[in-house]
Amino acid sequence: MDRVTELHGDGQGTRSYRRRTVEEKCQIVRETLVPGRSVAEVARAHEVNANQLFDWRKQYLEGRLEPKRKDGLMLPVVLSEPDEKEKASAPPETHTSAGVLRVLFARSEVRVEGHVDPDALRVVMQCLSR
Numbered sequence: 574m575d576r577v578t579e580l581h582g583d584g585q586g587t588r589s590y591r592r593r594t595v596e597e598k599c600q601i602v603r604e605t606l607v608p609g610r611s612v613a614e615v616a617r618a619h620e621v622n623a624n625q626l627f628d629w630r631k632q633y634l635e636g637r638l639e640p641k642r643k644d645g646l647m648l649p650v651v652l653s654e655p656d657e658k659e660k661a662s663a664p665p666e667t668h669t670s671a672g673v674l675r676v677l678f679a680r681s682e683v684r685v686e687g688h689v690d691p692d693a694l695r696v697v698m699q700c701l702s703r
Contacts, residue, residue, distance in 0.1 A: 593621075593639065602624065602633040636678070676701075 593601075604615045605626065612630065616623040632638035655673060674685040678701055685694065 598638055599633060602630045602638070605630055614620045666694075 581663055597642075601615060601619050601621065605612045612626050613623050615621075616626045619626075629638055659673065672686075674683075674689075676683040676685075676698065681701060683697065683701060
């Protein structure tokens with residue numbers, strides 16, 4: 574459901590509303606994630622109700638407030654050696670090409686070890702990225 578934010582009325586008892594695009598909502602929410610910025614401060618700066626902004630922020634952090642993309646989503650990838658704890662907990666390798674894939678989301682982590690069905694992994698990643 575598209576939500577609207579109230580702007581100043583025209584003084585005759587009517588209210589005017591401003592519709593925010595998903596991109597605008599995301600940009601405003603990202604401002605609240607900057608250290609030292611409060612939700613109330615950002616809400617006032619953009620003439621948005623603070624409760625509305627908290628709702629957008631919750632949706633954003635859950636991955637439900639995303640602009641519709643027509644192209645593929647590109648994410649940064651960092652390759653690193655496993656630390657000692659990961660080496661100790663890893664099962665003994667039975668394949669020379671087996672590895673570990675760790676994907677971090679805002680509130681979750683997926684760790685894949687060994688050989689995995691690519692279609693199954695794709696479905697899991699799509700579900701978690703929503």
